[in-house]
Every structure is written in C-alpha cells, then in structure tokens.
Amino acid sequence: MAIPQRYSLVTLGVADVIAATAFYRSLGWEPAPSSVEGEITFFATPGGVIALWSTAELAKDAGTSTMHANAPxxxxxxxxxxxxxxxxxxxxxxxxxxxxxxxxxxxxxxxxxxxxxxxxxxxxxxxxxxxxxxxxxxxxxxxxxxxx
Missing domain, CATH: 3.10.180.10 (2,3-Dihydroxybiphenyl 1,2-Dioxygenase, domain 1)
Incomplete structure (x- = not known):
C-alpha cells in the first residue's frame, strides 16, 4: 500500500484549550460538534481538520516529551x-x-x-x-x- 498524498488532521498543541478555542472562534471559525469542550476542539476546513489539544496531552499521545534538549x-x-x-x-x-x-x-x-x-x-x-x-x-x- 502506498501512503496517500494528503493530510487529514493537523493538531496544534496549546497551553489552554478553552482560551485557544476562544481565539480561533474570534477569527470566525466554528468548532465541529465532535469537539469536547475544554479537552479538544476540532475545526473542519476545506482541506482537512485543525485540532486544538493540550501540548502535554499531545506529547504524551505521541510518546515524546514537551521539551527536547535540542529543540529549536x-x-x-x-x-x-x-x-x-x-x-x-x-x-x-x-x-x-x-x-x-x-x-x-x-x-x-x-x-x-x-x-x-x-x-x-x-x-x-x-x-x-x-x-x-x-x-x-x-x-x-x-x-x-x-x-x-
């Protein structure tokens, strides 16, 4: 199987999901019904889904730490x-x-x-x-x- 040439979801790590959601809502973006208030917010776009999730939870899910010694x-x-x-x-x-x-x-x-x-x-x-x-x-x- 070839890996499809597309992305489905981009997740942005944020310090505070509620505050980040409020910022993106102020841009005129509407959260998808599948969002879980205060935990994760999804925004459907014409090109894929943008998610806002706690940086710590995202790092945990990815099996990495939030800080890397050599990270720029x-x-x-x-x-x-x-x-x-x-x-x-x-x-x-x-x-x-x-x-x-x-x-x-x-x-x-x-x-x-x-x-x-x-x-x-x-x-x-x-x-x-x-x-x-x-x-x-x-x-x-x-x-x-x-x-x-």
Whole structure:
C-alpha cells in the first residue's frame, strides 16, 4: 500500500484549550460538534481538520516529551492560508492582531512574486497569510497548483 498524498488532521498543541478555542472562534471559525469542550476542539476546513489539544496531552499521545534538549524555538512548521489578493493579506493580518494574535513577519512582497506575512496564535503556532498570483483559488478557497 502506498501512503496517500494528503493530510487529514493537523493538531496544534496549546497551553489552554478553552482560551485557544476562544481565539480561533474570534477569527470566525466554528468548532465541529465532535469537539469536547475544554479537552479538544476540532475545526473542519476545506482541506482537512485543525485540532486544538493540550501540548502535554499531545506529547504524551505521541510518546515524546514537551521539551527536547535540542529543540529549536522555531519548530520548523507553519500552516498557511492563501487569499485572493494582497489587500486580503493585509486585512487578515490586521484582524489577526486585533483579535489577540501577533505578527512575526509583516506582509511584504516575496522573492517568488507573491505577497505574504506570518502571524502567530497566542500559543505561538505560526500561520502564513499569503497571496500567490500563480496559484488561483478554487471554489473551496484552496490553491490550484500548476496553473499559470
């Protein structure tokens, strides 16, 4: 069997599931009915499920500790939200900040011809907000790769 080329679920480790859920709800995201209040929150998206779960419980489930001696401050993982225009990048980053998130990189033109910035949720999980003029968005808001 080949491993399918897709992801089904991304789980973000958070310090406080209730507070993290409140932040994502303030973005306009609605938890799925399968969420368990205060324990784990699921958000269905067009591309997969985003979960918020206690960092300690996530580490325990993965069979690892929450702190590794050689772990960098940057975990080398980001999530991305592609939008249709540069103005939408600026608007999304501004709203993210107004709702309690932070900016790690202000939106700027990229070397590949797009426009993006990086934001963090209150737990430091990084998201890129990007406009890629070479990837039109489909009806679900997902990038169409390989289009020019």
């Amino acid at each position: 401050a940057f975990r080398a993982v980001t999530l991305a939200i592609n939008v249709a225009t540069r103005d939408e990048v600026d608007d999304a980053v501004g709203e993210w900040m107004a709702l309690g998130g932070s900016v790690s990189k202000v939106p700027t033109e990229t070397e590949w011809g797009g426009y993006s910035g990086y934001v963090a949720d209150p737990d430091g999980n990084l998201w890129e907000i990007a406009h890629n003029p070479f990837w039109p968005l489909d009806e679900r808001g997902l990038p169409v790769l390989g289009s020019e």
